[in-house]
Amino acid sequence: MTDIMTPAQRSARMALIRGANTKPELQVRRLLHGMGYRFRLHRRDLPGRPDIVFPARRKLFFVHGCFWHHHEGCRVGHLPKTRQDYWKQKFATNKERDARNLSDVITLGWDAQVIWECEVKDVAALSDRLRALLGPPGGRVKK
Template identity: 55%
Template sequence: MDNIDPKRRSANMARIRGKDTAPEMQVRRIAHRMGLRFRLHRKDLPGKPDLVFPKHRLAVFVHGCFWHRHPGCARASSPSTRVDFWAAKFAANVARDARQQEELGRLGWNVLVVWQCDLKDQGAVATVLKSATEISP
């Protein structure tokens, strides 16, 4: 049972942002410290990737474990209320993510997904970004 009234719950959910989230800002800071230059949320690419490295043809999505259902992650728990609603919502998110990544691949872009829980080890994220940007275009 939800212990917050519906109006307050609705207000809380409405405040969840899709851009400039804390995990996204962390990845941006890491990339910037590495000297990598990127563009943000390019509208001409499927899914409007969070970071785009045009020189390397790399699109980076920073996914929250809860919303994008990180397999095997404790943060990908499911709410106990409105189970059918949340199952459909999460399934649609995962299907949309797969569709967008596949479309980017068809357009010749490499796709990298950085999960929110991966940001605990920023050195590992930097290593992944380094290896992904060293791939020849």
């Protein structure tokens, strides 16, 4: 199948894709806030600029889109049929960077977790997971 857009049109369309404040990220933030948790966003001093950070708890979350971060086993994390060499390289680079960022923040003493876009759809399961990882909301956390 050939692309119906010119390279300039495709480039303009791809430039509109956001790296922060994505729909899945906003949904997770809304859920956490509704549960009573308070957090920081996109800390530039941490590797990979984690999406959601709990400094007092030393916990952070990366919210990954299933397509862009090539979620294995997810129907959205598939390989496009056109320009497969480009996409294979793109996904490999993204996965490499994700693994490096996760390893780097863990080395710095943070408890890091990845929340996938497809996990956001099951709100009950996600809220149970978040509550188990974070403990009770509010107040100071004892170390």
